[in-house]
Amino acid sequence: MYDFAYHKPSTLAEAVGILADPEARPISGGQTILPALKHRLDRPAALVDLSGIAELRGIRREGDRLVIGAMSRHREIQTSPVVGSAIPALARMAGMLGDTQVRNRGTMGGSLANNDPAADYPSAALGLGATLVTSGGRQIGADEFFQGMFSTALEPGELLVSIEFPIPEKAGYAKMRNPASRYVMTGVFVSRGPMGVRVAVNGAGPGVFRQPEMEAALAANWSPETVAGIRQDPDGLNGDIHGSAEYRAHLVTVMARRAVLDAG
């Protein structure tokens, strides 16, 4: 890892000011950027630690929405009674990503801003129709936020402040992990609620995507058997040494069925 200057601002405005330098990068939980820096995949002049900024913290219910501060760590989300009662599927997801030590450090905002195709939270955000609130004062719908592999609607230097989830009637998640890396091979998040019926797929493609055919079928009849016969087109899905595009397409159907079962 190359050396860098380290900043730990205590306000969002201060952080955004430092990040105006295109050579500066934000660090939240550090569970992705530190391994990347060790591999010298990037050489930032400065790291801006977001962990001291109160505006990025907190988990609360505001009416029919669950609002999660971007710096909330996976462990906080996993164990939060507020998340557990509002969107239990989201708490379960937080409890099954990475391992204990990663969950003690990693954050929801960091994961969403990174948008790794094999990350978990993107399918929850897209599958619940979340709104992502930024330091630029923007409120970006999940349908616009995720723009393919490691790409989002965030501008350079713009930070996620919080994520607002409409509280669904039902939601569920299921994933198949790579047996070695434990990253997601294919995951499916389903929900029914104020945003309609939504089905979001992570891990299978270059970015998270919705499955309209399954959404329409579940809107007509919410049951695991409804999606069991719907085949995902493998065209455009990821194929690598861990599994072919056809295998991942098959997993979409299997995980969708399990996600509906998980939602109840």
Added chain:
Amino acid sequence: MPSVSLTVNGAPHTVDVEGRTLLVELLREKLRLTGTHVGCDTSQCGACVVHVDGESVKSCTILAVQADGSSVTTIEGLAAPDGTLHPMQEAFREYHALQCGFCTPGMVMSAIDLVKKHPDGLSEHEIREGLEGNLCRCTGYHNIVRAIAAAQEVMHGRSAALAPAEV
């Protein structure tokens, strides 16, 4: 050069580091606490697990500067001053939960955090799942799981002494 002030195993330290210095490098190279191991250096194997403010973390994936102001516990900080082992250490010894010993410091630190977070007790399955962040390449985990199952009884005060391992 940044300066980091932190408490390690109860003793205060102020150390000059680089921005890029990892917590494990501070512990091993600056403080010479070499009980914390570096296995993979890619946050997978868990040999470097320490407690930062009571939470288990992989010390190869946190900067020393991020631990500024924290209280850190390493494997060296577990035994009592008179040398009495922590119940988890004692259980690892009694149950022969190691062969080469390389993963052991991280296993013990992760196991203590796991047990503390489950005051109602852990099943064998839950112990195995809870060790997801730690790799052992010798024992096949079996005796590690048995040691943790025995140690939790002592740590939660349900048993005064460690149950002896069956031979």
